[in-house]
């Protein structure tokens with residue numbers, strides 16, 4: 001990255017609303033005029049000073065702590081000024097406005113979302129995966145997500161990517177060297193055990209991919225659609241899982257029309273549960289629209305929870321209706337067969353699948369475990385670092401390119417294609433940590449941050 005001078009920026013760094021303390025933060029070069037105007041003195045580096053923050057007329061806006069970080073030893077790697085004031089929204093706005101006014105001469109402007117962290121990235125304080133972890137840490141809604149994001153921010157994920165990259169570069173150099181010296185040939189690669197290196201690399205990649213998938217799962221979760229005939233108890237089950245009366249429950253078949261969505265978490269894994277209209281042939285135009293929506297949700301589901309009614313297990317019409325639904329379920333989506341109303345079903349032998357009662361809660365623990373399993377969640381002994389779907393996709397592309405390298409290596413006559421596949425594999429790895437990342441990608445990632453971060 002070229003270290004081009006960037007505009008100084010300022011923003012409220014603390015959350016909107018009232019708080020005990022609020023922070024206004026500026027980052028840039030040559031902030032001395034700003035420091036002088038707001039604080040009325042030169043500040044000792046990295047030391048908190050209690051002083052009045054001065055308005056244009058010299059009066060105090062508030063008394064607080066000022067912190068000055070000379071470049072490059074700051075969060076952004078630029079010169080940073082922090083004003084830690086009493087955290088009222090009006091105080092924060094006054095301080096922000098005063099900074100913009102006092103900083104007009106140095107071109108100070110309000111920061112865009114994520115711009116502080118983007119600068120930390122551009123100044124090599126964080127790589128891209130770590131910068132993403134900052135946003136994920138702030139957004140974390142479960143303890144597991146927060147702890148895992150913190151690991152990624154500390155660089156645990158990046159270290160795995162860097163280790164892969166080093167091995168990949170080693171193999172790449174070997175192949176490129178063979179290309180550069182035409183008298184060398186595929187035997188040279190054989191002697192250098194290129195195959196062994198590739199195998200090792202692929203194995204390591206597999207392990208990293210598995211862990212990254214877990215990390216992405218912890219961040220993104222999966223969508224589970226509850227589907228089945230009317231009155232099976234779908235809405236009752238959603239309510240039982242959520243622990244709240246979200247969806248309307250009645251004994252009338254065809255109660256639910258709109259989809260009802262609720263995110264819950266099981267062991268920290270987010271599950272987006274969707275309750276849908278009971279599936280049947282209907283002449284009611286409103287119900288038909290609901291049923292269409294149910295099929296639409298099923299088509300997009302990561303897993304389908306197919307709910308059956310134990311009280312109708314011997315009813316031939318119900319069996320036929322279930323069979324018709326089963327036939328229409330999309331191939332490739334995992335389906336969990338679940339029987340409801342166990343509390344009222346007597347002691348007859350139970351059909352295959354999970355059995356529960358949305359009414360009493362019996363069997364819900366087993367259902368939760370089965371949902372975790374279908375999501376592919378395994379609590380790893382080493383712990384999880386948080387990752388994103390973007391990272392999993394990039395690693396998947398690395399895997400494809402390495403598979404192609406294997407084919408070319410076996411072929412033995414396509415060294416140049418092998419070199420190209422290795423280059424593409426490295427590019428895909430680089431996208432994760434942001435080495436040579438495209439500007440488009442950076443724009444998308446940082447624009448999703450909150451302002452002041």
Ligand SMILES: Nc1nc2c(c(=O)[nH]1)N(C=O)[C@@H](CNc1ccc(C(=O)N[C@@H](CCC(=O)O)C(=O)O)cc1)CN2
Nearest residue numbers: 013023025067069072073074075076077082084125134
């Ligand atoms: N008041 C305050 N609290 C905060 C932040 C902040 O910006 N301000 N942070 C913002 O997200 C987080 C902490 N992140 C930070 C990261 C690096 C440096 C820093 O000064 N780095 C220097 C020195 C490192 C050192 O002494 O070891 C450097 O990297 O050179 C500061 C904060 C959370 N808490």
Ligand SMILES: Nc1nc2c(ncn2[C@@H]2O[C@H](COP(=O)(O)OP(=O)(O)OP(=O)(O)O)[C@@H](O)[C@H]2O)c(=O)[nH]1
Nearest residue numbers: 230231232233234235236251254255256278358359
């Ligand atoms: N005994 C018993 N009754 C249940 C259980 N779960 C649901 N019910 C009853 O079954 C009826 C239908 O429940 P709902 O949750 O509305 O069923 P649904 O599948 O959402 O129905 P639609 O929205 O019409 O598709 C209601 O009278 C519920 O009280 C259960 O576990 N045991």
Ligand SMILES: [Mg+2]
Nearest residue numbers: 234235255256
């Ligand atoms: Mg319902």
